[in-house]
Amino acid sequence: MNREQIDKNLRDAATTPTSFKETTTTDKTLPSELTTPSSKLVLVDSVHTLPVDYVPSTLKDDIYLKSTSEVIPIDEETGNKAKEMMQAANDAGISLYVVTGYRSYEDQQKYYTSRMELLNNSEDAKKQVQAAGCSEHQTGLAIDFTDDPSNAQPTTDFGKTDAGKWLYEHAHEYGFILRYPEGKEDITGYNYEPWHYRYVGVETATAIYEQGPDTTFEEYFNINTNENK
Numbered sequence: 015m016n017r018e019q020i021d022k023n024l025r026d027a028a029t030t031p032t033s034f035k036e037t038t039t040t041d042k043t044l045p046s047e048l049t050t051p052s053s054k055l056v057l058v059d060s061v062h063t064l065p066v067d068y069v070p071s072t073l074k075d076d077i078y079l080k081s082t083s084e085v086i087p088i089d090e091e092t093g094n095k096a097k098e099m100m101q102a103a104n105d106a107g108i109s110l111y112v113v114t115g116y117r118s119y120e121d122q123q124k125y126y127t128s129r130m131e132l133l134n135n136s137e138d139a140k141k142q143v144q145a146a147g148c149s150e151h152q153t154g155l156a157i158d159f160t161d162d163p164s165n166a167q168p169t170t171d172f173g174k175t176d177a178g179k180w181l182y183e184h185a186h187e188y189g190f191i192l193r194y195p196e197g198k199e200d201i202t203g204y205n206y207e208p209w210h211y212r213y214v215g216v217e218t219a220t221a222i223y224e225q226g227p228d229t230t231f232e233e234y235f236n237i238n239t240n241e242n243k
C-alpha cells in the first residue's frame with residue numbers, strides 16, 4: 015500500500031477525536047487519530063500504551079448486554095453496536111456472551127500479574143496477555159466474547175466454534191475487527207485471540223475486512239511493527 019492510499023484510508027476513517035490532549039505515545043510519526051486515547055482508531059499495543067489515569071468519558075455500565083457478569087462497562091457506541099451484532103447472531107441461531115468490555119488500568123495490572131503467574135512468567139506468556147496500559151480493554155472499545163457463559167477464559171478453540179466463525183465473518187458489518195488474527199503474531203505482537211474484537215466503526219472495519227479477513231489494523235494503517243517482534 016502506498017502513502018497516498020494510507021492517507022486516503024485515514025481520511026475515509028474520518029473519526030473526530032474528542033480530545034487531542036492525551037496521547038498514547040511519543041511516536042510523532044503517527045497521525046493523531048491513531049494516538050489519541052479517545053479516538054475510535056487509537057492504536058494500543060506493547061509500544062503504544064495508554065496513560066495510567068486514562069478512563070474513557072463515554073463509558074456506560076451496560077446492564078442489557080448478555081454477558082457472563084451482571085454489568086459490563088463499555089464505550090456507549092461500542093456497546094450499542096455489540097448489542098445489534100449479538101441480536102443478529104442470535105437470529106442466526108448463534109449464542110454469544112460478552113466476557114469483558116472495559117477494564118481499568120489497575121484491573122489490567124491485577125489481571126496481568128495473575129495470568130503471568132499462571133503461565134509461569136514465560137516469554138511466550140507476554141504474547142498471551144497484555145500488560146497494564148497495553149490493553150485495548152482500557153479504551154472501552156474492545157470486547158471478549160464466548161459462546162459458553164460458564165467459561166470466562168476463552169481459548170483458541172473458540173475460533174472453531176459456530177460463534178467464533180460467525181463473528182469472523184460478520185463482525186465487520188457492525189464495526190468490529192478481529193484484532194489478533196492467526197499467523198499475524200509478529201505484526202500485532204500478540205498471539206491469535208479469536209475471542210477479542212475491537213470496535214473501529216463500520217466503515218473502517220469493512221475496509222479492513224475487504225482487504226482480507228486476517229488483515230491487521232497495523233497492516234491497514236501501514237504501522238511500523240518492528241518493535242512488536
Ligand code: ZN
Pocket residue numbers: 114151156157158209210211
Ligand atoms: Zn480481550
